[in-house]
Amino acid sequence: MFMQYFSGMATVFMLHSIHPVDSNKISLNEKLNISPDFLEAFIVSAKAKGYSFISLDTLHDALVNNKKMAKSMVLTLDDGYADNYTNAYPIFKKHNIPFTIYITTSFPNHTAILWWYILEDLVIANNSITLSDGTTYSCETPEDKKTTFSAIRQKIIHLPKENFIDSLNALFEPRVIDWYSKVAELAMTWEQIKELSLSPLATIGAHTVNHYALATLSKDEVINEVMGSKQIIEVRIDNSVEHFCYPFGGPKEVTEKEFAIVDELGFKTTTTTRNGSIFAEHKHHLSALPRVMLTSEFSLLRFELSTIKRFVKGRIVVA
C-alpha cells in the first residue's frame, strides 16, 4: 500500500545506446549506454517484482482521464541510435515491451554532428587539447579525460547555433575535424525507423532536427526545430507523431520558456531529463514530464527506496 502511494503512478525511463560496454571508453558517453544483457535483466527483474511496462499513450490516457495506475514503467530511447534497432528491438519483441524512440531527424538524414562521440575520441587519443580560445585541457589521466570531456562539452552546447559547424571548427582550430564522420555508423536508417513504426510495440517520437539545446535558440528557431522534426518523421512513417523529448533536457538547456513554447505545439506528452517519477498531478505538466536515467549502475532496489525520499522532498518533480 505505502509503496504504491510513494512510488507515484509510473516512471519513464530514459535510455540512449544499447550495446556491449566498451571498457576503453572513459567519458560521459558510456553513461548513455547500457548493454543488451543489462537491459534484458532489468526487464525480467522488474516484471518479477510486479512492474508492468506500458506505452506513452497508455500513460497519457491514465493521466488525462484520472485513471488509477501504479508500478508502471515506460521505456524511452533518445536520439535514434542504430543499436536500438539491432540490439534493443529483439529484446522488446521477446518480452513484449512497448517502447518509444525519439528521433533526431538529422541522424537518419546523415546531417547530424555527433560531436559528443568525436570529442570523446579526441580526448582518448590525446594527452592535452588546446582550443582556439587559448584554454589548454589536460587529458593525461582517465580522471583528466573525464573532466576535460565535461568542460569542452559545456562549451560546445552553448556555442551559437547559427553556423554551428563554423563555430565548432573555429573552436578547435587549427585542428581539422570531420564532424560528420560518426553519423552514418551510429544512426538508425529511415527504413529501420519505418519498420519499427509498424510494430504495435513501438511509438516513434520527435527529438528535434539538429539536437541543439533549445534554451540557446529564439522562439521561431525552437518551433522550427521541434515541428520540423515532427513533420519530417510523419512523412517518413506515414503516421502522426504525438510525443516529443527535449535534447539535453537539463535546467540550463531547456527552461520554463521552452516548456511554454512546446506546450502550445499540441503534443500529447513531452519528456525532459529532469529526474523523477510520474504522479497524478503531472496531468498539468504534460510538456515537462520527468524521467529516470537507466544506467548500468541502476539498481531496482535502490530505485524503490529512493522514491520514498522523493516523497519527503515533495511528490511532484517537474524541474
Ligand SMILES: [Zn+2]
Ligand atoms: Zn538526445
